[in-house]
Amino acid sequence: xxxxxxxxxxxxxxxxxxxxxxxxxxxxxxxxxxxxxxxxxxxxxxxxxxxxxxxxxxxxxxxxxxxxxxxxxxxxxxxxxxxxxxxxxxxxxxxxxxxxxxxxxxxxxxxxxxxxxxxxxxxxxxxxxxxxxxxxxxxxxxxxxxxxxxxxxxxxxxxxxxxxxxxxxxxxxxxxxxxxxxxxxxxxxxxxxxxxxxxxxxxxxxxxxxxxxxxxxxxxxxxxxxxxxxxxxxxxxxxxxxxxxxxxxxxxxxxxxxxxxxxxxxxxxxxxxxxxxxxxxxxxxxxxxxxxxxxxxxxxxxxxxxxxxxxxxxxxxxxxxxxxxxxxxxxxxxxxxxxxxxxxxxxxxxxxxxxxxxxxxxxxxxxxxxxxxxxxxxxxxxxxxxxxxxxxxxxxxxxxxxxxxxxxxxxxxxxxxxxxxxxxxxxxxxxxxxxxxxxxxxxxxxxxxxxxxxxxxxxxxxxxxxxxxxxxxxxxxxxxxxx
Numbered sequence: 001x002x003x004x005x006x007x008x009x010x011x012x013x014x015x016x017x018x019x020x021x022x023x024x025x026x027x028x029x030x031x032x033x034x035x036x037x038x039x040x041x042x043x044x045x046x047x048x049x050x051x052x053x054x055x056x057x058x059x060x061x062x063x064x065x066x067x068x069x070x071x072x073x074x075x076x077x078x079x080x081x082x083x084x085x086x087x088x089x090x091x092x093x094x095x096x097x098x099x100x101x102x103x104x105x106x107x108x109x110x111x112x113x114x115x116x117x118x119x120x121x122x123x124x125x126x127x128x129x130x131x132x133x134x135x136x137x138x139x140x141x142x143x144x145x146x147x148x149x150x151x152x153x154x155x156x157x158x159x160x161x162x163x164x165x166x167x168x169x170x171x172x173x174x175x176x177x178x179x180x181x182x183x184x185x186x187x188x189x190x191x192x193x194x195x196x197x198x199x200x201x202x203x204x205x206x207x208x209x210x211x212x213x214x215x216x217x218x219x220x221x222x223x224x225x226x227x228x229x230x231x232x233x234x235x236x237x238x239x240x241x242x243x244x245x246x247x248x249x250x251x252x253x254x255x256x257x258x259x260x261x262x263x264x265x266x267x268x269x270x271x272x273x274x275x276x277x278x279x280x281x282x283x284x285x286x287x288x289x290x291x292x293x294x295x296x297x298x299x300x301x302x303x304x305x306x307x308x309x310x311x312x313x314x315x316x317x318x319x320x321x322x323x324x325x326x327x328x329x330x331x332x333x334x335x336x337x338x339x340x341x342x343x344x345x346x347x348x349x350x351x352x353x354x355x356x357x358x359x360x361x362x363x364x365x366x367x368x369x370x371x372x373x374x375x376x377x378x379x380x381x382x383x384x385x386x387x388x389x390x391x392x393x394x395x396x397x398x399x400x401x402x403x404x405x406x407x408x409x410x411x412x413x414x415x416x417x418x419x420x421x422x423x424x425x426x427x428x429x430x431x432x433x434x435x436x437x438x439x440x441x442x443x444x445x446x447x448x449x450x451x452x453x454x455x456x457x458x459x460x461x462x463x464x465x466x467x468x469x470x471x472x473x474x475x476x477x478x479x480x481x482x483x
Contacts, residue, residue: 027224132242138184204235320375
């Protein structure tokens with residue numbers, strides 16, 4: 001397995017700190033609003049990375065923080081006239097709702113800044129003791145002059161960093177790029193006790209402190225969006241390594257930006273989309289599929305037509321699972337013939353190609369293409385089998401769909417039966433909507449049996465008006481969503 005390491009700017013063979021185990025830290029949201037599409041990309045991608053490591057047999061410890069102390073939270077709370085921590089708790093709850101809709105599994109640990117003030121204060125104290133930080137009027141700043149490797153992640157010189165950053169002029173700093181580790185209390189803002197007086201932590205120190213607490217030094221993977229390379233992750237490295245004298249992280253991974261109609265997503269341009277606004281228009285599996293259909297390091301351009309195209313593509317994938325499910329529900333051959341063996345060999349190649357794609361820096365775009373190849377192989381096999389497929393071949397194909405889905409997380413799985421729950425496939429116990437459609441199809445089938453074609457056609461036509469398309473096939477009726 002190879003991973004592109006932002007720190008070295010090249011792909012490297014993945015060698016974990018501990019054999020058979022992967023420790024990951026991914027920066028989570030600042031909890032002052034609902035998560036937006038830019039938040040969703042790293043959430044979905046690193047959830048997929050975690051799933052793939054588990055698929056490959058690794059034990060994974062996954063840590064993702066919540067920033068619940070921050071200027072944005074304080075300002076938003078002031079505007080709404082509520083307590084800042086209460087506001088943060090509200091949006092943490094909303095995060096779980098939106099992330100859950102995208103089938104993002106909760107991290108093993110979701111640390112909050114407000115619950116780790118002792119660890120943050122201890123780390124700042126260590127930096128002061130080691131002359132890598134200094135106190136000025138209750139504020140504490142990191143001294144970048146004490147860390148000669150500052151800039152190694154972004155590859156920028158101090159002059160370039162200073163020119164490209166909004167640096168607050170403060171004559172108390174030793175260098176303009178020195179950054180706050182602790183901010184002295186201001187009137188009306190939440191504050192906590194510290195050796196330097198009441199105040200609150202700066203943004204960057206939280207992740208260094210929490211990552212070191214839960215994963216220790218030199219852990220395997222630290223991830224986030226490309227916008228975090230500088231200054232956030234650059235500063236994390238400086239703080240952690242200045243304090244411990246040891247390497248902080250083995251592999252740094254960063255996903256590319258999301259653009260909207262070729263422009264960077266931003267509130268000022270009016271092209272800023274919350275995840276739940278998108279989920280009002282598109283099913284969650286389509287959003288996740290769209291986010292994984294481009295390599296994670298490449299920019300991803302969003303618009304409604306691209307989302308609709310993703311939905312059409314995913315429907316082809318769903319249809320193959322429907323056909324395969326129906327075939328498995330019918331009697332099938334036990335003995336194999338040369339056509340079955342050829343199909344089984346093609347399935348094995350699909351499996352090997354999928355693993356190779358994901359082993360190559362988690363190339364989900366190529367992995368998605370291999371899923372479509374699997375769908376074509378299945379469709380062709382079922383067509384050529386002429387209603388008499390081999391049971392072992394069908395089961396191997398479904399196992400492959402399940403394993404690919406376990407990694408990509410596109411569809412949920414019925415824990416009781418192990419079946420992939422794709423929207424639009426009649427499944428007992430698949431939810432109220434599915435149960436009601438099942439009931440209508442039973443009524444329609446009874447009408448057809450009685451040659452009551454008017455009732456049968458009316459049910460079909462009314463479902464079509466509601467966006468449900470019926471397909472009468474030799475193996476029974478199938479249904480899917482229009483579009």
